[in-house]
Amino acid sequence: MSLGKDPLSSTPVFIGKSRIAQDIREFIAIASRSDAAVLLTGKTGVGKELVAKAIHYQSPRITRPFLVINPSGVPESLMESCLFGHEKGAFTGATELMRGPFEMASGGTLMIDEVGILPLSVQIKLLRAVDAKEITRIGSVMPIACNMRIIAATSEDLFAAIERGSFRNDLYFRLNCLPLQIPPISERKEDIRPLFDYYLHQAAERHKRKMGIVPDIYGYLEEYPWPGNVREIQAVTERIVLTLEGNSVEKDDVIKALNLGDRRKFLLHIKGDTVKEKLHNIEKDLYFQALKENGFDIHLTAEKEKLPLSTFRDIIKRLGLEETMRQYQKNPMQIKHGDRRNDSRTIYCSWIIGR
Numbered sequence: 001m002s003l004g005k006d007p008l009s010s011t012p013v014f015i016g017k018s019r020i021a022q023d024i025r026e027f028i029a030i031a032s033r034s035d036a037a038v039l040l041t042g043k044t045g046v047g048k049e050l051v052a053k054a055i056h057y058q059s060p061r062i063t064r065p066f067l068v069i070n071p072s073g074v075p076e077s078l079m080e081s082c083l084f085g086h087e088k089g090a091f092t093g094a095t096e097l098m099r100g101p102f103e104m105a106s107g108g109t110l111m112i113d114e115v116g117i118l119p120l121s122v123q124i125k126l127l128r129a130v131d132a133k134e135i136t137r138i139g140s141v142m143p144i145a146c147n148m149r150i151i152a153a154t155s156e157d158l159f160a161a162i163e164r165g166s167f168r169n170d171l172y173f174r175l176n177c178l179p180l181q182i183p184p185i186s187e188r189k190e191d192i193r194p195l196f197d198y199y200l201h202q203a204a205e206r207h208k209r210k211m212g213i214v215p216d217i218y219g220y221l222e223e224y225p226w227p228g229n230v231r232e233i234q235a236v237t238e239r240i241v242l243t244l245e246g247n248s249v250e251k252d253d254v255i256k257a258l259n260l261g262d263r264r265k266f267l268l269h270i271k272g273d274t275v276k277e278k279l280h281n282i283e284k285d286l287y288f289q290a291l292k293e294n295g296f297d298i299h300l301t302a303e304k305e306k307l308p309l310s311t312f313r314d315i316i317k318r319l320g321l322e323e324t325m326r327q328y329q330k331n332p333m334q335i336k337h338g339d340r341r342n343d344s345r346t347i348y349c350s351w352i353i354g355r
């Protein structure tokens, strides 16, 4: 769980010229006037955290802390104490008293990112914390009052999670007082230009460079789908500033920075004489990688790929992956179990240190 404290910077602004961006700025202004729970939905990099921060900074809570917690990657056994804190000696390894983010954000705003991945056992405690504005540390029976404003965020469809039975209905309605869905950048193309200009300018200043922009790059930028949303715009502008040789950003620089050139080269290098053969090989590689990441556990991989087990077994057979898997299973040293989820020490440290 990562815990990020906002630096004392000026109020963040949601940049954009689209109607949607204007509505979002309006939403921020309305939300900052109340203490009601906010639920932000949208893909990664669309600006959920920025909106949460902007609400906090425009609200009377501005002088109190703004904290973000993200339970991704935290083992279930540690999640409760990461959220609510624990008393000294509450469990093996609890050598110090630890105040949780609810206590630390008291008077301020607490953003709970990826709220959909919290297990049901923690959701019920979260509901109580939001409802009663009090929490109880692990290893204690004394409730502690916490006057925090909650902003929850999710990149998954919580409604579908409710239907699957993995998210509580009552918690959803509690968090969903002020809902905001932030569409991906590809659905508000008018925002690409101002965001690109802003982040290019920022990167140029940071690297003490002066540069102009050839206007015909914008059509190109608007065609690109930006799967990483605004975070990708930031990375691409940074790359442009670092690699630009001349003083003006042209179409070729953008293509290079978007890796489109490399991507074309990459496509040429896939094994196979026909598109059908190439697709077969890509599919085989991707499923092989997925199996490898899950220690060649077919059940686990099928679950993560959201496939019925029988369908997944058919895919393995069709792609001829059985033999490759057998070879790897004979020599397990070749298989890397890089599952950080089980490495509680890493996660715990990253939570304490922050991001």
Ligand SMILES: Nc1ncnc2c1ncn2[C@@H]1O[C@H](COP(=O)(O)OP(=O)(O)O)[C@@H](O)[C@H]1O
Pocket: 013, 014, 015, 016, 042, 043, 044, 045, 046, 047, 048, 049, 050, 051, 195, 230, 231, 234
């Ligand atoms: N409309 C916007 N205007 C300015 N910066 C933005 C905008 N949307 C996102 N960003 C920036 O892009 C980065 C990713 O946004 P973030 O809020 O972390 O996205 P999310 O939480 O949805 O993954 C952040 O640095 C954020 O400040």
Ligand SMILES: [Mg+2]
Pocket: 045, 048, 049, 113
């Ligand atoms: Mg985020």
